[in-house]
Amino acid sequence: MIDESFQTDSKLTWHTVLRAHLMNTEPDSFSDSSASAEWAVATVASPSPTPAFSPLYQQIKVLILQSLQAGEWKPSAAIPSEMDLAVRFKVSQGTVRKAIDELAAENLLVRRQGKGTFVATHAEQQVQYRFLRLYPDSGDLQGEGPAQRQIIDCKRMRATADIAKALAIRQGESVLQVRRVLSFAGVPTILEDLWLPGAPFKGLTAERLRAYLGPMYALFETEFGVRMVRAEEKIRAVLPDTEQCALLHIHAKTPLLSVERIAYTYNDTPMELRRGLYLTDTHFYRNVLN
Amino acid sequence: MIDESFQTDSKLTWHTVLRAHLMNTEPDSFSDSSASAEWAVATVASPSPTPAFSPLYQQIKVLILQSLQAGEWKPSAAIPSEMDLAVRFKVSQGTVRKAIDELAAENLLVRRQGKGTFVATHAEQQVQYRFLRLYPDSGDLQGEGPAQRQIIDCKRMRATADIAKALAIRQGESVLQVRRVLSFAGVPTILEDLWLPGAPFKGLTAERLRAYLGPMYALFETEFGVRMVRAEEKIRAVLPDTEQCALLHIHAKTPLLSVERIAYTYNDTPMELRRGLYLTDTHFYRNVLN
DNA sequence: CAGTGGTCTAGACCACTGG
DNA sequence: CAGTGGTCTAGACCACTGC
Numbered sequence: 287m288i289d290e291s292f293q294t295d296s297k298l299t300w301h302t303v304l305r306a307h308l309m310n311t312e313p314d315s316f317s318d319s320s321a322s323a324e325w326a327v328a329t330v331a332s333p334s335p336t337p338a339f340s341p342l343y344q345q346i347k348v349l350i351l352q353s354l355q356a357g358e359w360k361p362s363a364a365i366p367s368e369m370d371l372a373v374r375f376k377v378s379q380g381t382v383r384k385a386i387d388e389l390a391a392e393n394l395l396v397r398r399q400g401k402g403t404f405v406a407t408h409a410e411q412q413v414q415y416r417f418l419r420l421y422p423d424s425g426d427l428q429g430e431g432p433a434q435r436q437i438i439d440c441k442r443m444r445a446t447a448d449i450a451k452a453l454a455i456r457q458g459e460s461v462l463q464v465r466r467v468l469s470f471a472g473v474p475t476i477l478e479d480l481w482l483p484g485a486p487f488k489g490l491t492a493e494r495l496r497a498y499l500g501p502m503y504a505l506f507e508t509e510f511g512v513r514m515v516r517a518e519e520k521i522r523a524v525l526p527d528t529e530q531c532a533l534l535h536i537h538a539k540t541p542l543l544s545v546e547r548i549a550y551t552y553n554d555t556p557m558e559l560r561r562g563l564y565l566t567d568t569h570f571y572r573n574v575l576n
Numbered sequence: 577m578i579d580e581s582f583q584t585d586s587k588l589t590w591h592t593v594l595r596a597h598l599m600n601t602e603p604d605s606f607s608d609s610s611a612s613a614e615w616a617v618a619t620v621a622s623p624s625p626t627p628a629f630s631p632l633y634q635q636i637k638v639l640i641l642q643s644l645q646a647g648e649w650k651p652s653a654a655i656p657s658e659m660d661l662a663v664r665f666k667v668s669q670g671t672v673r674k675a676i677d678e679l680a681a682e683n684l685l686v687r688r689q690g691k692g693t694f695v696a697t698h699a700e701q702q703v704q705y706r707f708l709r710l711y712p713d714s715g716d717l718q719g720e721g722p723a724q725r726q727i728i729d730c731k732r733m734r735a736t737a738d739i740a741k742a743l744a745i746r747q748g749e750s751v752l753q754v755r756r757v758l759s760f761a762g763v764p765t766i767l768e769d770l771w772l773p774g775a776p777f778k779g780l781t782a783e784r785l786r787a788y789l790g791p792m793y794a795l796f797e798t799e800f801g802v803r804m805v806r807a808e809e810k811i812r813a814v815l816p817d818t819e820q821c822a823l824l825h826i827h828a829k830t831p832l833l834s835v836e837r838i839a840y841t842y843n844d845t846p847m848e849l850r851r852g853l854y855l856t857d858t859h860f861y862r863n864v865l866n
Numbered sequence: 867c868a869g870t871g872g873t874c875t876a877g878a879c880c881a882c883t884g885g
Numbered sequence: 886c887a888g889t890g891g892t893c894t895a896g897a898c899c900a901c902t903g904c
Contacts, residue, residue: 339900341873367889378875383890393866399890400882417865517865522856523813523831541813541831547865566812573863575707575807575837576683629881631892657870668894673871689871690901 346375346385354394354405355552361407361507365395368403394515408514409504416503417517417547420569422470430470438465438533440492442484449481452548452559460484464495467533474534475569478562486512486557503549512557517549521571530563543571636665636675644684644695645842651697651797655685658693684805698804699794706793707807707839710859712760720760728755728823730782732774739771742838742849750774754785757823764824765859768852776802776847793839802847807839811861820853833861 350365359365368386372379386403389395396404408416414432422430443463450457461481468476482490487510498505506512524544531538543564551557564571640655649655658676662669676693679685686694698706704722712720733753740747751771758766772780777800788795796802814834821828833854841847854861 341899343873369889380876381874384873386890397890398883400884400888402883402889419863419865519863519865521811521833521861521863523833523854525829525831539815539829541815543811543813543833564813571811573709573809573811575709575809631880633892654870659870670895671893674892676871687871688902690869690903692870692902 342377343381343384343388346371346377346382347388349375350385350389351394351552357511359405361405361513362410364402364404392515407504408501408507411501415501417514417549419519419571419573420476420564421572422569433476434469434472436467436469437492437495438467440464440490440495445481449559453481453483453556455483462487462490464492466495470569473565473568475565476562477530477533478560480558480560482558486510506557513551514549514557515551516554517547520546522546524563526563534563534565536565540565540567542566545571632667633671633674633678636661636667636672637678639665640675640679641684641842647801649695651695651803652700654692654694682805697794698791698797701791705791707804707837709809709861709863710766710854710856711862712859723766724759724762726757726759727782727785728757730754730780730785735771739849743771743773743846745773752777752780754782756785760859763855763858765855766852767820767823768850770848770850772848776800796847803841804839804847805841806844807837810836812836814853816853824853824855826855830855830857832856835861 350371353359353365365371366374368379368382371382371386375382386395386397390397390403393406396406398404421427424430441463442460444458445453445455445461447457449461450459453461455461461484463479463481465477465479467474468478487506490510494509495502495505498509503514506514522544523541526534526536526538526540526542528538530542531540534540534542543562543566545560545562545564547558547560547562548556549558549560640661643649643655655661656664658669658672661672661676665672676685676687680687680693683696686696688694711717714720731753732750734748735743735745735751737747739751740749743751745751751774753769753771755767755769757764758768777796780800784799785792785795788799793804796804812834813831816824816826816828816830816832818828820832821830824830824832833852833856835850835852835854837848837850837852838846839848839850
């Protein structure tokens with residue numbers, strides 16, 4: 287009997303958000319029979335085909351993620367201490383710790399011993415461009431200095447089929463297109479077009495892009511509340527067309543790296559499609575494989 | 577006094593391989609004064625400028641790494657259970673666990689719940705080529721079928737300056753050069769040259785390469801005891817020369833991805849330099865950014 | 867069923883930061 | 886010095902595998 291009640295409670299772990307597990311908990315925390323009844327209803331109401339046991343720390347992780355997404359803690363600000371969160375979620379510090387560990391591994395949070403845990407941000411970062419994998423042959427990132435940015439264009443348009451697919455929106459919906467050139471030591475090196483869904487980026491203009499110092503993703507964060515969290519790139523070798531030749535000051539026989547990036551916010555929601563052309567005669571794209 | 581002895585012992589943590597920390601340990605484990613004297617000598621003998629406190633689980637990690645490197649546990653074999661290792665290293669299971677966690681995150685070990693922890697291998701892996709980031713446009717990895725491999729050449733030569741530098745050997749030392757072509761669905765897609773240090777790969781011939789089914793890195797593992805653990809790639813866009821055109825069945829205006837890879841074994845020792853040319857009209861190089 | 871990895875807790879102490 | 890994250894332990898129980 288007792289064993290069976292254990293079973294029942296245990297199975298509820300992944301239904302009720304928290305505290306439906308037993309472990310070293312006193313039995314009296316389950317003395318409220320009405321609560322038990324409620325859970326039973328919930329269980330019947332959602333007959334998951336695959337129970338898919340989810341450990342407590344994963345549930346905590348989701349809760350923290352929701353707070354991040356809801357803007358409860360702003361980028362670069364500190365989140366509550368592990369102890370505070372443990373009290374808030376009614377779990378042990380170790381469980382909160384494991385949840386935060388994973389979020390830190392995904393670069394959503396940054397831990398600083400003795401100081402606290404902070405919301406990661408594209409601004410105030412040591413590396414100017416977190417997602418840019420292009421490095422100078424010299425290897426001297428500093429000696430090259432910061433990139434010169436030139437906004438060529440910023441206009442509203444309707445999503446073509448491929449853009450709509452990449453951004454998970456409907457074809458014909460309004461999107462923003464930006465074209466710019468990045469130069470290193472005065473040499474035009476990157477030409478990129480990027481497309482943003484119109485709604486979240488309402489009010490973005492070439493002027494605001496030009497006025498903003500720092501990475502574009504930092505502007506997205508501070509001005510539009512959109513945090514890019516992850517990205518995927520497809521890379522090819524291509525030859526430029528005449529317009530691209532003019533913008534990059536190269537001739538038509540110069541092979542270029544074509545880098546198509548889709549950047550995602552929370553919940554794997556795509557929020558940017560970027561198509562870049564990289565000149566690789568003095569730079570290279572670097573990747574590490576584990 | 578007591579406080580000071582604590583200090584002393586604590587500082588030794590990173591000198592003595594294990595058990596120099598206190599925590600919940602009984603004081604009697606330090607009753608052997610001769611051992612203490614030995615430690616003191618060790619401390620004087622190696623006056624590290626930066627003490628660089630190293631936690632226990634990092635030391636365990638190094639020990640496990642050494643066992644892997646020494647071949648105590650072969651690829652695809654199970655290592656001892658967490659409890660066994662905890663007893664062996666005289667630490668708690670949790671500490672062993674954290675060490676293994678990191679090694680698993682680095683793809684050196686593979687955990688399988690209910691079965692054990694296993695030494696990672698390039699053979700018997702779901703993905704044929706662990707370090708290859710080229711995918712077909714169709715996205716259908718299976719539909720494409722396995723790659724056809726054609727060994728063009730396998731010869732001994734002397735390391736040029738750049739090859740020597742990449743392999744961390746001296747210029748003029750003996751290296752093995754292999755050239756091969758990979759085809760997908762009958763279409764030549766990858767042309768690669770690779771250079772291996774002569775000593776560890778003594779006896780490698782074109783015949784053995786041709787005879788071996790499965791990834792080349794798996795052959796390196798089973799036949800030469802060299803396990804590639806990590807790699808770095810530098811990617812550029814280039815145009816082929818006439819010889820490359822012939823081997824890949826393309827014309828001279830076809831831009832190609834130039835992928836230079838250095839693969840490392842344990843201890844960040846480079847063991848392979850590979851220069852590949854990828855045809856990207858029906859395939860793309862994929863990268864994920866976090 | 868025993869053995870393995872996986873989760874969770876509670877409590878102690880260490881290392882680091884800043885007032 | 887208090888507060889934060891980081892390490893370590895001991896012990897309990899859960900989920901999964903295979904005999």
